[in-house]
Amino acid sequence: MVLPAKALFETVRRLSPGTLVIAKEPNLRVTARSHSTVFRLSGMDAALFPAFETSDPDAFAFTLNIADFAKAISRVVFAASLDENHPQLTGVSFRFVDSEHLTMTATNGVRLASHTVPVSAPGRNSGNRSAIVPGPYVRCLAQLAAAPSECCSMTLTDKYLTASTGARIMQTALIAGSYPLSAAFPPASFRAEVALDAQQLADALERATLLAGSTKTVHLFSGEHSRLRLFARSGELGDIDEALPVLRAAGERFSVHCNGVYLKEIVRAAQCEAVTLRIGGPLEPIRVLPVDDPACFYLLSPIRTNDTA
Numbered sequence: 001m002v003l004p005a006k007a008l009f010e011t012v013r014r015l016s017p018g019t020l021v022i023a024k025e026p027n028l029r030v031t032a033r034s035h036s037t038v039f040r041l042s043g044m045d046a047a048l049f050p051a052f053e054t055s056d057p058d059a060f061a062f063t064l065n066i067a068d069f070a071k072a073i074s075r076v077v078f079a080a081s082l083d084e085n086h087p088q089l090t091g092v093s094f095r096f097v098d099s100e101h102l103t104m105t106a107t108n109g110v111r112l113a114s115h116t117v118p119v120s121a122p123g124r125n126s127g128n129r130s131a132i133v134p135g136p137y138v139r140c141l142a143q144l145a146a147a148p149s150e151c152c153s154m155t156l157t158d159k160y161l162t163a164s165t166g167a168r169i170m171q172t173a174l175i176a177g178s179y180p181l182s183a184a185f186p187p188a189s190f191r192a193e194v195a196l197d198a199q200q201l202a203d204a205l206e207r208a209t210l211l212a213g214s215t216k217t218v219h220l221f222s223g224e225h226s227r228l229r230l231f232a233r234s235g236e237l238g239d240i241d242e243a244l245p246v247l248r249a250a251g252e253r254f255s256v257h258c259n260g261v262y263l264k265e266i267v268r269a270a271q272c273e274a275v276t277l278r279i280g281g282p283l284e285p286i287r288v289l290p291v292d293d294p295a296c297f298y299l300l301s302p303i304r305t306n307d308t309a
Contacts, residue, residue, distance in 0.1 A: 001028055001043040011039055021119035052171050056157045060129055062121040063151045064102065066144055066165065072104050072115040073142045075269050075296055080135040081108035091132040093179040094156070106135070107180070111262045112285075112299040113269065132175040133161055138171060190278040194228055195291060196244060198267050198275045202226075202243050205264035208232040211240045217303050218260030220277075222253040228277075232260065247274055254279040257303040258286060266298045 001024065012020065014046075015034045022032045028043045081089035093105040099121045105114040138184035144152055144165050155162045162171040208218045223229035223243045233239035256279055263286070267275055272290035281284060288298040 001030070002049045003030065003041055003043045004044050007041060011041075019235055025225050032229075043151055044186065052162070052169065053157065053160045057157075058157065060121065060156045061153070061260070062099075062102070062119045062156075063153050064119045066150060066152050068117045069152055070142050070144065071096040071271070072117045072296075073138055075115045075145070075271065076106045076113040077102045077135055077138045077142075077266060078255050078269050079108060079113035079298075080106040080138075082177055087175055088132055088179055090135050090179045091175040091179075092135055092138045093130065094133055094161070095179075096128060104138075105179070107299075108208075111266060111300045114297055116295040125196050129156060130179070131156055131161060132177065132179050134175055137161075137170070137172040143170070144170075170230075190251065190280045190287065192222070192244045192254040192279040193249070193276060194279075195248040195274055195276045196228060196246055198270060198272055198290075200244055201275065202264050202267045204230050205260050205267065208242065209260040209264065211237050213237070215303070216259050216261045217257050217305070218263070219255070219257050221255040222249075230260075249278075251279075256282050256286060257305050258300055259303060263288070263300055268299060270296065270298070 012032075015037060018035055020032060021033045024030055026047065027042075029040055030043065031038065031040050040193035077092055080092055086089060089108055093103075093108075094106065095103045096119075100118060101116050102119045103114060103116045105112065107113070141152075141163055144163065149165045151165075153164050159174055160161055160171055161174060162169065164170070205218065208230045209232065210215050211234050212218055213236070217232065219229075219231040221229050221231075226246050226249055227243040230244065231239065266288050268278055270288065270290045272292050274291045276289040276291055277286060278289065282304065283302060283304065284301040285301050288300065290296050296299045
């Protein structure tokens with residue numbers, strides 16, 4: 001028998017602590033009792049429930065460290081789009097450039113997050129495989145970090161991705177179509193580079209966006225005495241001007257506008273002590289790099305303003 005998962009979960013979690021007794025009844029119904037509470041749910045025939053896809057001679061099987069995978073998920077999946085009109089962007093790209101590395105990429109068209117994790121696939125060639133995995137499924141995969149096992153086993157086919165740790169198995173259909181991976185290759189050159197304390201930058205962006213108006217536009221530019229200036233203005237509320245000390249600076253003076261909320265979320269998702277901002281120009285993507293992890297990077301498209309050259 002198959003029961004409605006959401007109704008069962010929402011009902012059970014609101015019960016008082018104690019024993020729950022579930023009994024199967026005729027006509028595809030169950031009765032659940034806990035203390036003085038009794039509720040009944042209608043189900044459906046288990047034969048109608050889609051079965052796990054288990055046999056595919058061309059499937060690519062690999063394993064990866066659960067802790068590394070969970071960290072990659074938290075660094076990447078937040079950047080996926082929520083716009084169902086662009087289904088490919090609601091997913092996360094899984095791309096194998098070889099049999100030892102998996103690159104996960106997510107974007108909503110304005111910001112992009114990418115993280116590469118090592119995988120183990122003994123004796124198998126990934127064949128440059130790639131897939132678009134639904135964002136909600138990827139978020140659920142983060143729950144595997146609580147599993148007692150250190151490794152997660154995965155199998156990728158042309159239509160499905162299956163993940164397993166011990167007794168837990170999770171499978172999803174893949175999103176059809178092509179992922180815009182051309183955006184995942186940022187320009188190698190840049191005009192300016194500044195390294196900052198990640199917590200200080202995130203807190204400053206939090207303050208700036210309070211007065212940035214509905215567009216959340218924040219102006220980043222070179223300040224005096226090795227400082228990064230942040231400026232935001234709202235005609236209704238006022239403005240804010242803050243100067244942050246930088247840990248390291250190189251290159252030209254710069255001026256760029258961006259979505260302050262998106263940049264703040266990127267800095268927090270990086271989960272590091274310091275980040276490096278690389279500026280190519282007022283109309284080129286800002287590249288954000290955790291200083292302690294070259295396997296991860298972020299891109300944020302700038303906002304064109306009347307002052308943009």
